[in-house]
Amino acid sequence: MTIDALEQRLTDLAFDRPDAGRVTARVLSLARKRRRRAVARLGALAAATLLIAAAVVYFVPAADAVLADTPIAGDLLRSAGLTGAGNRVTAVGAVASSSGFRLQLVGAYADSTRTVLLLRANPAILPLGPPSLDPQLSDQFGRTYHVQSELTDSRTGQVIIEFEALAWPDALTGARIALKVTTLKRACASAPFCTDPVSSEPMVRGSWTLRATVGVDESTPLALPAPAHLGPATFNFTSVRSSLATIGIEMSVKGATFDDLQQRVADGRKGTPVFTIDLFAPNGDTATASYSLGEDQRGPLIQFLGYRFGPGNYRLHISYRGSDVDRLLTVP
Amino acid sequence: MEAALTLSDAATAALTPDELCRRYAPSVCRFAGMIAGSSSDADDLAQDALLRAVRAIHSYDPSKGSPEAWLWRIVVNAGRDSARRRERTRWIVERLAFTAPRESESVEAAVLARLRDADLHAQLRLLPHRDKTLLALRYGVGLDTAEVGAAVGLSTDSTGKAIRRALARLRARLEVTRP
CATH class of the missing domain: 2.60.40.1630 (bacillus anthracis domain)
Structure with missing residues (x-):
């Protein structure tokens, strides 16, 4: 009796869930996209x-x-x-x-x-x-x-x-x-x-x-996206700023060392990097300029530079050791 | 990536990645929303699970089972991987909050009557990952016990018992946190 009641409540449970259409669009986009090689340094x-x-x-x-x-x-x-x-x-x-x-x-x-x-x-x-x-x-x-x-x-x-x-x-x-x-x-x-x-x-x-x-074009801070959990590593956003022409992103990393992020998986050629980060403009064009890896006592630091082509939702794509995740940046 | 997947229940229908998403994305999103700790985690989990399935679509072998069973094994694995990442930092809280199951029908009935969906969902999310996975597959996605068992690698009997135990633990949580 009580089990039935609880089962019924669970069956009828209403809660927030990801939008299937949006998830589908992202998945299909990612699936069709060839794995990108590391950003040229x-x-x-x-x-x-x-x-x-x-x-x-x-x-x-x-x-x-x-x-x-x-x-x-x-x-x-x-x-x-x-x-x-x-x-x-x-x-x-x-x-x-x-x-x-x-x-x-x-x-x-x-x-x-x-x-x-x-x-x-x-x-x-x-x-x-x-x-x-x-x-x-x-x-x-x-x-x-x-x-x-x-x-x-x-x-x-x-x-x-x-x-x-x-x-x-x-x-x-x-x-x-x-x-x-x-x-x-x-x-x-x-x-x-x-x-x-x-x-x-x-x-x-x-x-x-x-x-x-x-003159120096001042940048404005943007809302920080949720941390990205990829394999053993967590990428925490510490700063996201946008000027008229540039999007600057800073992250700290837990669960992976500087050397871990630099590794490449042997593929018979130059190797595939285990860590990649890319920015895509609202129209899907790549907006990645460059990124650099640093390190302090707490772990690796990432400074990423992207191009702002105009306002809209920019998609930051991070991959690490076979897992990847997207974060949307709403740029005014 | 456009490899075809033949459905067991419709041998003539080839399942493309688009079709896979169209058919199963709502259920996967519901599963993810039910077990993930936050909306962003749910987004990540749903995307990760579906992407794994789409990228592995060529590996599906109809002779080894239905596409649903194949898909849910992938989704469960994605959920498990996601939970492992988070439970490293949360396990102490889990331990402290854990209460042995108790049977108290009258109290539970009273609690259930006043319980809001959000509170029930919050308590569900605090269950051990295995428990909430079982409950999400059974009641969130609507799989039967055998299908849940196939997804998590248990026999039907064991799955039924595991679901009962998970329900009992959820009940116990609701008692402890009743208003």
Whole structure:
């Protein structure tokens, strides 16, 4: 009798449950999506950029003969993750010429996670690459900032250099920045049909200094998603912020060490990383910029950088050791 | 990923991942909502369980049983994995809150009459994982005892007894927490 009553209450029990339609949509989306390889880190990005640039030089031999007198191309803006920044990209126009190369600082953008400079080089150049050839960025306080990534298009001479974020109090005061370059690498280093062939030495020494004043786009904190439990590891969100162009996410990890997250599972090739993290825009496009792993006394720390293309629900996908989970970030 | 799955009850019907989700997502979501500790955990569990099933759809062998039995074994395993992660930190609370089953029909009847669904659900969630899995499959999803047994790897008789014990433990919790 009493068992029956309890059974009936359980049968009729009303409670919140996941929305089957939404879960189905996510599952089918994830199932159809190929397992993504790890996000290219800076080294891989630089290498890939070099390959692309070399390929462009090879397949478009006359492309670097004339610097296209056009605005920064939309695809490069997308590559820089600045499509969401709108008119917050500061037009600069500073020019420096040396050793037959002309560098123009076309635009700049800064927020609390990165500083992006948009340049045009004539003749075109290749990414400079670390460590000794890094361009130096400094602010009015004399502080210098490291390069995070570089991207060039040797067809047009357009260059995107991304530096780490400007330090306090630049966000309040704005920043007077100076970019100093002492070495450039010609884009036509090896192709014999280039209009400006260089037989053996692609490096060009000189002195280029470009100055600009930029505002710093403040980011706003977003609601922290629920922790993600994947296998033995728990990923706790400690900060999620969004500016007009960037989504910054910080996480701490329990149940896995820094080395655990770096492991790769043998697959007969380079190995599959056990940990991946990706961000997808509301339209499904990838919005991942980069991420870095750090560590403190309490365990691993993850700093993730994504591109904000506009407002909407962004999907953060985390996988670890065969388990994966999605977290939605509602970005205003 | 589009591998076909032949249904035991409809030999001509091939089950694609879409069809699998269409047929079973509501039940899996109900199961997940019933046993998970929070709505976000329920979301994770439902997604994880269905994704495992979709990704393993090619491994289903009709000669080894119905697709339902195959699916619920996957779902139960996903639930068990999820619970293991959480129970490491919760086991002390579980132990402290545990009370031996008692039989007290009159008290239970009074409690049940006033019990809100939310309170009953909360107490259900506090049961040991195995107990709430059994109850969620039996009463939440609506499987019969044999189907529940197939999903959790027990004989029908043992499953029936295990469900009774789980009900008794839930009853005991309701007594302890009665208003």
